[in-house]
Amino acid sequence: xxxxxxxxxxxxxxxxxxxxxxxxxxxxxxxxxxxxxxxxxxxxxxxxxxxxxxxxxxxxxxxxxxxxxxxxxxxxxxxxxxxxxxxxxxxxxxxxxxxxxxxxxxxxxxxxxxxxxxxxxxxxxxxxxxxxxxxxxxxxxxxxxxxxxxxxxxxxxxxxxxxxxxxxxxxxxxxxxxxxxxxxxxxxxxxxxxxxxxxxxxxxxxxxxxxxxxxxxxxxxxxxxxxxxxxxxxxxxxxxxxxxxxxxxxxxxxxxxxxxxxxxxxxxxxxxxxxxxxxxxxxxxxxxxxxxxxxxxxxxxxxxxxxxxxxxxxxxxxxxxxxxxxxxxxxxxxxxxxxxxxxxx
Ligand code: NAP
Ligand code: GDD
Numbered sequence: 001x002x003x004x005x006x007x008x009x010x011x012x013x014x015x016x017x018x019x020x021x022x023x024x025x026x027x028x029x030x031x032x033x034x035x036x037x038x039x040x041x042x043x044x045x046x047x048x049x050x051x052x053x054x055x056x057x058x059x060x061x062x063x064x065x066x067x068x069x070x071x072x073x074x075x076x077x078x079x080x081x082x083x084x085x086x087x088x089x090x091x092x093x094x095x096x097x098x099x100x101x102x103x104x105x106x107x108x109x110x111x112x113x114x115x116x117x118x119x120x121x122x123x124x125x126x127x128x129x130x131x132x133x134x135x136x137x138x139x140x141x142x143x144x145x146x147x148x149x150x151x152x153x154x155x156x157x158x159x160x161x162x163x164x165x166x167x168x169x170x171x172x173x174x175x176x177x178x179x180x181x182x183x184x185x186x187x188x189x190x191x192x193x194x195x196x197x198x199x200x201x202x203x204x205x206x207x208x209x210x211x212x213x214x215x216x217x218x219x220x221x222x223x224x225x226x227x228x229x230x231x232x233x234x235x236x237x238x239x240x241x242x243x244x245x246x247x248x249x250x251x252x253x254x255x256x257x258x259x260x261x262x263x264x265x266x267x268x269x270x271x272x273x274x275x276x277x278x279x280x281x282x283x284x285x286x287x288x289x290x291x292x293x294x295x296x297x298x299x300x301x302x303x304x305x306x307x308x309x310x311x312x313x314x315x316x317x318x319x320x321x322x323x324x325x326x327x328x329x330x331x332x333x334x335x336x337x338x339x340x341x342x343x344x345x
Contacts, residue, residue: 002057006030006078008065008113009086013189014129016043018084018232023047023057025236030078032063032087043189065109066101068116075116075124082239084127085113088159091193092133093300095155106158107165114169114177125239126177128166131159132224132250132307134181142224144248144310145181152302167246176244180235183250183309186329187228188336196225196333199261204337206291207268213291217298219258219281224308226251227324227332237318250309251322261292264330 005022009015010031022029033041041048047058061078063070065087075083088106089095095102110128117124135143136152151157163179170177190197195216205211226249234249255263258274261283265272272283272291283292314320324332 004028004080005082006080007084008032034064068112071112072116082125086129092155099154103158107161110162128179130179130181132183142308142310178244179246181248183224185226185228185231200333215295222256224250227329230322234320254308
């Protein structure tokens with residue numbers, strides 16, 4: 001009997017990689033996409049449209065994480081063995097602009113799925129996509145499963161709710177519900193407005209004379225960046241472990257946004273030098289043209305300055321560790337962007 005999985009957020013970066021992983025492992029994968037006026041399936045079109053092979057093992061449904069009825073009906077109809085809740089308004093800066101919607105989707109979305117599991121079949125395993133953003137104003141360094149949360153955005157506060165309601169349903173109803181606390185993970189499929197994708201895309205275009213400038217916010221924030229492909233493997237391992245627990249997933253290495261820019265520039269053989277401070281800091285190319293500027297508009301009302309994780313628990317018990325380092329990640333993202341440019345995109 002093939003295992004059945006249900007992925008909320010299947011059209012996102014992680015949803016796409018996780019679908020491919022689960023299909024490879026022989027699962028039947030059901031994915032929930034939300035209605036939008038323009039197509040939102042570009043990250044999964046390659047596997048969805050492929051005839052005869054994956055098609056019958058990969059089924060898409062309309063649904064929305066803010067709509068309890070659709071969630072209940074889908075779980076009731078599909079009867080999955082495993083549910084991965086990756087659906088979220090996942091942009092931290094945007095969460096300050098649409099805090100109520102973010103809370104509805106990111107916090108209550110988890111509750112809606114958990115309630116459905118308890119009512120329909122308490123044996124269904126549940127993965128909640130938690131975030132290192134929950135550590136926010138960090139209380140210890142590096143962060144592990146015991147580090148207290150101090151969220152700094154409506155997004156992070158919502159994820160803290162989702163984390164604790166997952167723990168609460170696990171303890172109250174003895175269901176197999178787990179939290180992954182994942183640090184930043186990127187890939188060629190990363191959303192265009194997250195900082196790594198924005199940097200790689202812009203610098204590739206600047207190198208090819210298709211763009212003149214890149215505007216950024218706080219380039220001194222530090223992050224622990226991994227590759228999404230490694231991280232979806234951890235999600236799956238979390239649900240295969242003998243008992244339901246919470247897990248930190250990270251690389252244990254940290255770079256600032258500015259260091260990330262310098263690494264990308266170096267790989268592109270784009271010589272840049274920095275001048276100025278604060279909002280006046282700028283990067284110039286060899287011809288002394290300004291190619292990067294700092295804009296107040298990209299700063300957040302409250303920032304998360306310093307994230308670096310410790311995933312020793314996952315290493316020891318899940319036998320998980322990241323396989324791809326920052327150099328691989330950047331090269332992978334650059335290759336994708338250069339190919340897009342070659343194809344006129
Ligand atoms: P992403 O690319 O933004 O994908 C989010 C997914 O959620 C998309 O499929 C999106 O649909 C869907 N979605 C948004 N609102 C929805 C709604 N109301 N109903 C149903 N689906 C909805 O995010 P990601 O990077 O893959 O991350 C996956 C999950 O992990 C998210 O919950 C994120 O918060 C969390 N997380 C991410 C990271 C990271 O560094 N990537 C780290 C820690 C935790 P559309 O395609 O239609 O927009
Ligand atoms: N997006 C963005 N755009 N960020 C910028 C910019 C810019 O122009 N300039 C500087 N930054 C800084 C942000 O202020 C932040 O400190 C850092 O770059 C990373 O920003 P993002 O790439 O937007 O990611 P994030 O860390 O806020 O959130 C991501 O990772 C979380 C895990 O820690 C998202 O994927 C979240 O969904 C995820 O939970």
